[in-house]
Structure formats: C-alpha cells, structure tokens
Amino acid sequence: MTQSRDAAMQWQVTCQCGWRTHGTREQVIPAVKGHGKQAHGLEVSDEDVMALAVPAAGG
Ligand SMILES: [Zn+2]
Numbered sequence: 217m218t219q220s221r222d223a224a225m226q227w228q229v230t231c232q233c234g235w236r237t238h239g240t241r242e243q244v245i246p247a248v249k250g251h252g253k254q255a256h257g258l259e260v261s262d263e264d265v266m267a268l269a270v271p272a273a274g275g
Pocket of ligand 1: 231232233234235251255256
C-alpha cells in the first residue's frame with residue numbers, strides 16, 4: 217500500500233440536506249463552500265469543511 221500525500225487524498229463530504237461531494241481537499245473545500253452559500257446561505261471555513269470530511273475509500 218502506497219502512502220498518500222495529503223494533497224492527493226480523497227475526501228467525501230455529506231451535507232445535512234443529503235448533498236454530497238468528493239475529491240481532494242482542493243476540490244471539496246470550494247465545492248462545500250459554494251453549496252453552503254447557495255443552498256443554505258451559510259459561510260463555512262476550510263476548517264468547517266474538513267471537520268465534516270471523511271476519507272473516501274480508494275477507487
Ligand atoms: Zn446542503
């Protein structure tokens with residue numbers, strides 16, 4: 217098993233409303249921020265996003 221650098225790690229975030237996204241930190245952070253603002257009128261920080269993120273299984 218190869219070690220993954222943080223930058224390449226895949227994450228999954230599921231919103232309270234059932235909306236879901238996955239990808240690297242670079243992808244999920246803006247996606248979740250955009251969703252929070254558009255769908256819920258919420259401003260979320262990078263830390264908020266990563267607090268919700270769970271590592272996505274490979275594949
Ligand atoms: Zn939502």
